[in-house]
Structures are given as structure tokens and as C-alpha cells.
Amino acid sequence: xxxxxxxxxxxxxxxxxxxxxxxxxxxxxxxxxxxxxxxxxxxxxxxxxxxxxxxxxxxxxxxxxxxxxxxxxxxxxxxxxxxxxxxxxxxxxxxxxxxxxxxxxxxxxxxxxxxxxxxxxxxxxxxxxxxxxxxxxxxxxxxxxxxxxxxxxxxxxxxxxxxxxxxxxxxxxxxxxxxxxxxxxxxxxxxxxxxxxxxxxxxxxxxxxxxxxxxxxxxxxxxxxxxxxxxxxxxxxxxxxxxxxxxxxxxxxxxxxxxxxxxxxxxxxxxxxxxxxxxxxxxxxxxxxxxxxxxxxxxxxxxxxxxxxxxxxxxxxxxxxxxxxxxxxxxxxxxxxxxxxxxxxxxxxxxxxxxxxxxxxxxxxxxxxxxxxxxxxxxxxxxxxxxxxxxxxxxxxxxxxxxxxxxxxxxxxxxxxxxxxxxxxxxxxxxxxxxxxxxxxxxxxxxxxxxxxxxxxxxxxxxxxxxxxxxxxxxxxxxxxxxxxxxxxxx
Numbered sequence: 151x152x153x154x155x156x157x158x159x160x161x162x163x164x165x166x167x168x169x170x171x172x173x174x175x176x177x178x179x180x181x182x183x184x185x186x187x188x189x190x191x192x193x194x195x196x197x198x199x200x201x202x203x204x205x206x207x208x209x210x211x212x213x214x215x216x217x218x219x220x221x222x223x224x225x226x227x228x229x230x231x232x233x234x235x236x237x238x239x240x241x242x243x244x245x246x247x248x249x250x251x252x253x254x255x256x257x258x259x260x261x262x263x264x265x266x267x268x269x270x271x272x273x274x275x276x277x278x279x280x281x282x283x284x285x286x287x288x289x290x291x292x293x294x295x296x297x298x299x300x301x302x303x304x305x306x307x308x309x310x311x312x313x314x315x316x317x318x319x320x321x322x323x324x325x326x327x328x329x330x331x332x333x334x335x336x337x338x339x340x341x342x343x344x345x346x347x348x349x350x351x352x353x354x355x356x357x358x359x360x361x362x363x364x365x366x367x368x369x370x371x372x373x374x375x376x377x378x379x380x381x382x383x384x385x386x387x388x389x390x391x392x393x394x395x396x397x398x399x400x401x402x403x404x405x406x407x408x409x410x411x412x413x414x415x416x417x418x419x420x421x422x423x424x425x426x427x428x429x430x431x432x433x434x435x436x437x438x439x440x441x442x443x444x445x446x447x448x449x450x451x452x453x454x455x456x457x458x459x460x461x462x463x464x465x466x467x468x469x470x471x472x473x474x475x476x477x478x479x480x481x482x483x484x485x486x487x488x489x490x491x492x493x494x495x496x497x498x499x500x501x502x503x504x505x506x507x508x509x510x511x512x513x514x515x516x517x518x519x520x521x522x523x524x525x526x527x528x529x530x531x532x533x534x535x536x537x538x539x540x541x542x543x544x545x546x547x548x549x550x551x552x553x554x555x556x557x558x559x560x561x562x563x564x565x566x567x568x569x570x571x572x573x574x575x576x577x578x579x580x581x582x583x584x585x586x587x588x589x590x591x592x593x594x595x596x597x598x599x600x601x602x603x604x605x606x607x608x609x610x611x612x613x614x615x616x617x618x619x620x621x622x623x624x625x626x627x628x629x630x631x632x633x634x635x636x637x638x639x640x641x
Contacts (some may be wrong), residue, residue: 151589153571154207155576155582157387158199158226158306160184161531165206166216166575169580170591172602174573178210185243190250190489191496193243196232196308203309207373221380222313224335225390225577228326231284234277241295244305245284246324248410248445248488250497252283259283259328260574263344268417271340273332273422273430274325276491278497282328286294290482291559296414302351304468306384311317311320314381315362318351324355325431332432334418347605356383358393358434359587359595382588384581385434388412388441390543391576393583395545398596403541405560405568407550411447411523414532415440415539426534427493434584435595440539442492442530448550450485450501454519459512468555470513471520476559477618479515481505482626483522484633492530494630498637503549512602520556521619524563525626531564543567545605547576551614554609562615563623572606 152175155166162183167176180202185193189253211219229247234240242589253607259268259276268275276283281304289296303311304327307319322331324337329345329352337352341402356362365379385393388406392414400418405411422430428449432441452557455461459505482504489497534541546568550556561568573579583598592598 151591153215153220153582153585153589154210154222155575155578155580156203156222156224156306156309156384157390157578157581158203158224158228158309159387161246163190163199163201163202163206164578165210165573166578166582167210170577170586174574174575174579175214176210178333178573180206183612184246186625188251192249194220194230196240196244196305199305199309200312204373211374217376219375219379220591221382221585223536223581223583223588224306224309224380224384225387225581225637226304226323226384228304228307228323228386228388229279229281230305231281231288231297231302232305232308233288233295233394234303235298235612238298238301238311241298242292246432247279247285250278250489252287253497254276255283255286256497258286263364267326269422272328272329272330275426276328277491277495280326280328282341282345285618287346287503289346294335298350299347301339303353303355304331307353310381310384313365313369316363317464318356318362318376318383319353320356320358320434320477320619321432322358322434323386326386326429332438333432334433334580342392342488348611356384357436358385358389359584369632380589382507382584384584386421387577388414390584391547392416392439392597393434393580393595394576394578395547395571395605396574397545398428398599398601401540403544405527405544405546407447407523407548407556408616409447409449410561411444411527413442413527413534415534415541423533423537425533428530429492434580440534442527442533444485444523444526445488445491446501448548450519450523451489451550453487454516464553467478467513467516468553470511471517471555475517476562477615477622479514479517480507483515483518483630484629485519485522485526488525493533496634496637499630499634500637502629502633520628521563521622523550524580525623527560528563528623541566543569544577545571547571547574561609561611563619565611565616567611568609569605570607573602
């Protein structure tokens with residue numbers, strides 16, 4: 151049988167065609183725009199996602215026996231607010247995960263409602279990217295549109311709705327809304343009341359590999375699919391990427407260098423960071439995980455290369471960053487181009503180069519970008535270590551992980567081996583695995599990962615280089631606290 155994995159990202163949707171043995175038979179990518187109506191705002195049109203998914207599936211399956219397609223599973227960008235009216239029509243553009251307009255609402259939730267109340271009811275505190283602050287922003291700033299809301303959804307769940315007609319959400323994605331009681335896996339009555347919404351406005355909840363329905367007859371006909379193609383609930387992109395890299399069970403770790411950057415630690419038991427610097431979410435394997443998320447990771451490299459240098463030759467620009475320069479760079483970079491989430495939770499933080507002199511080169515600045523992102527990942531890594539979590543090694547995935555240089559820098563800044571899995575299309579592959587489990591190819595997500603996910607290579611840290619980077623990290627840690635007051639000034 152064949153399965154379709156969907157990775158609904160911020161810049162594009164990537165689709166995979168996978169057989170029951172986990173072999174990838176085809177890949178398709180379809181881009182769509184991001185809109186920035188104001189500084190710090192970030193929106194997309196859900197219709198763009200749907201058209202990209204439809205055209206992508208048609209292209210992906212053009213040359214295969216469509217009757218063999220058994221299931222579809224999606225991983226998607228988290229936290230985005232999609233609101234539908236009584237006719238299931240989209241009310242306004244989706245407000246994305248990296249949108250920073252909600253600082254006032256975040257301050258209200260954390261300061262007035264209180265972090266303790268939030269953590270007791272959801273296992274998390276408010277971050278600007280989360281869905282609940284967006285709902286409050288909409289109520290305050292767009293009351294007429296807010297009054298029309300019949301359903302509140304997340305991005306990949308909108309795609310699932312368009313495929314099946316079912317309003318659904320899985321626990322991993324719902325965890326990032328600040329509306330879910332993560333420990334008990336149900337909508338939080340207290341948080342719904344705080345956000346002025348009802349359970350009837352929320353989608354039904356599922357485990358990630360649960361079948362929510364089949365592709366509607368009209369859509370199946372349009373795409374040339376069979377009559378009984380199952381659709382599973384899917385997962386938030388980071389949980390889906392964790393499935394795709396085999397980060398399941400207790401104590402496994404995955405680092406993702408995508409548009410955003412994450413460190414993802416799976417656990418069979420529910421647990422909360424007492425300082426709420428790390429998110430405590432449900433996992434797509436049916437258990438739980440802790441996660442640190444930075445808003446700008448590989449996007450920092452893209453920004454520096456394309457917007458600043460006006461250069462798309464990524465490989466040749468990395469060539470001057472030779473072995474002897476690692477751990478010895480005097481230029482530092484704060485990767486807070488969109489503000490930051492974990493662990494500082496500051497929407498006012500900004501990207502900053504520090505330490506430049508007359509002999510600073512573009513290679514030094516590019517190296518600082520790579521190192522700055524790795525240092526920021528280490529910030530969350532250190533929080534996990536402070537909780538007594540022993541991370542001996544980690545998987546690494548995402549666009550940034552295609553750079554051998556960046557992986558080497560990351561391994562030495564963290565001081566642990568980094569494994570790259572054979573199949574690197576994390577969220578899409580994870581979505582396909584979830585579809586396989588839902589359709590009965592495997593008895594559990596863990597069993598599927600153990601059977602399908604293989605390590606292709608490992609980057610090991612060098613003790614001397616890690617020691618050099620420990621010193622540099624000590625300096626990096628001092629930069630943000632020194633600049634925080636400046637970032638928070640109205641300039």
C-alpha cells in the first residue's frame with residue numbers, strides 16, 4: 151500500500167509518497183506566500199495551503215496506482231489561528247506561529263491571570279506565538295469578526311477538514327494553543343473561559359495516529375483517489391519531525407534546524423519545567439515531550455545570505471570557514487530576528503551582531519550566524535540539563551542540518567554526538583508513518599519508528615573544540631541580558 155505524508159510548512163508544503171516499507175517513492179514541494187501587514191505581523195491565506203496541497207497531491211500521485219493509496223497523514227506549522235464562520239468559511243487570514251502582535255495579551259495572561267494559573271491548567275505559560283493570545287487579540291481588535299467564529303482550528307487541521315469535512319485536532323498540536331489541559335488531554339474549561347470561547351467552537355481531539363475520517367467523495371474524485379483513503383489526525387510539525395526521526399519513547403532527543411529551531415525531548419511520563427522555559431506538550435507517540443523553540447534558526451542563514459549578501463551560493467560562502475576558525479570567532483550573533491520564545495520569552499528581542507572590527511569578513515559574520523543559532527539551542531539544552539535530564543546524543547534534522555559545517559558547530563557547542571537519519575524529510579515522513587499506523591501497518595508509533603527509521607551518519611564533538619566553544623558560550627550568555635533594556639525601549 152501507499153501513503154501520503156504532508157509537511158505543511160511556513161514557506162511551502164512538502165508532500166511524500168511512501169510505501170509500506172518506508173521507501174520514499176516521490177516528493178513534491180509547492181510554495182505559497184507569507185504576508186507581513188505590519189512590522190512583526192505574519193499571516194497566510196489558508197486557501198493558499200489548500201490549493202498547494204491539492205496540486206501537490208495530484209502531481210505526487212500522477213504516475214502511481216492511485217488505488218494503492220491507503221492513507222494521508224500531516225505534520226503542520228503549529229499555533230496558527232484559523233477561524234471559520236457558521237458556513238465553515240475562513241473569516242480572516244491565519245495568524246502564524248511567528249507573529250509577534252500579541253505582547254499585550256501575553257502580558258495580560260502571564261501577569262494578570264498569572265503564570266501559575268496558566269501552568270496549572272495547561273502545563274505552559276503564554277508565549278506570543280501561541281494561539282490563545284491571538285484569540286484575545288482578535289476579540290479586542292476585531293470584535294465583529296470574533297463574533298462570527300464558529301470553529302477555531304490549526305493550520306494542518308484546516309487541511310484535514312478540507313479533505314474529510316471533520317473538525318479535528320491532535321493532542322500534540324493542541325498542546326501549543328494554551329487551551330489544552332496537556333496532562334489530562336482535554337480542553338481546559340478555565341482557559342476556554344479566559345479566552346471567551348466554548349468547547350463547541352473547538353475541534354474534536356484525537357491521538358495523532360487516529361483515523362478522523364476518509365477523503366470526501368468530491369475531493370477524491372477531483373484528485374483521482376480511491377473511495378476509502380483514510381486521513382489520520384496528524385501532528386504539530388515538531389512532533390511529526392520527531393516521529394520521522396525516531397524520537398519516540400523515553401529520553402530521546404531531536405534538534406530541528408528549520409525556519410524555526412527546536413530541541414525536542416520525548417518522555418513516557420508527563421513533566422513540567424518549573425520555570426516554564428521549556429514547553430510541556432503531548433507527543434504524537436501517545437506520550438509527552440519537553441520542547442524549547444527558537445523563532446529564527448535556518449531562516450537566519452537565509453536572511454543573511456539572500457537579504458543581506460544577495461547571494462544564493464550557500465556552499466561556497468561556507469568554504470572559507472575552515473577548521474582552524476571554529477571556536478575562535480570574535481563575532482557574535484543574537485538570532486532573535488522575530489523576537490524569541492524559549493527560553494527568554496521576549497518579543498522585543500532582536501538580531502544583533504557584536505564584536506566586529508575592521509578585519510571582520512563576511513565569512514566571520516556567517517560563522518557567527520551558525521554559532522548564534524547553536525548557542526541559542528544550547529540555552530534550552532542547558533534548561534533541560536538543569537532538570538536532571540541526561541541528553542547523551544541527539545538526532546538532527548531540517549534544512550540547516552544539510553550543512554556539514556553547521557552540524558559540526560552544533561555538535562561541538564552542545565558537546566554531544568548528532569545523528570542524521572537516512573530519511574531526512576522529518577515532518578512529512580512522520581505524517582506518513584502516522585498514516586501507516588492508523589491504517590494498521592504497525593501496531594504502534596514506536597513499533598513503526600523502530601522498523602523504519604535508520605541512522606545514516608553521526609557527527610561527533612571534539613573535546614578541545616567543545617572546550618573553546620564553552621568559553622564562547624559563556625560570553626554569548628552575557629549579551630542578551632546586557633541588551634534587554636535597549637530592546638524593550640520604544641525606538
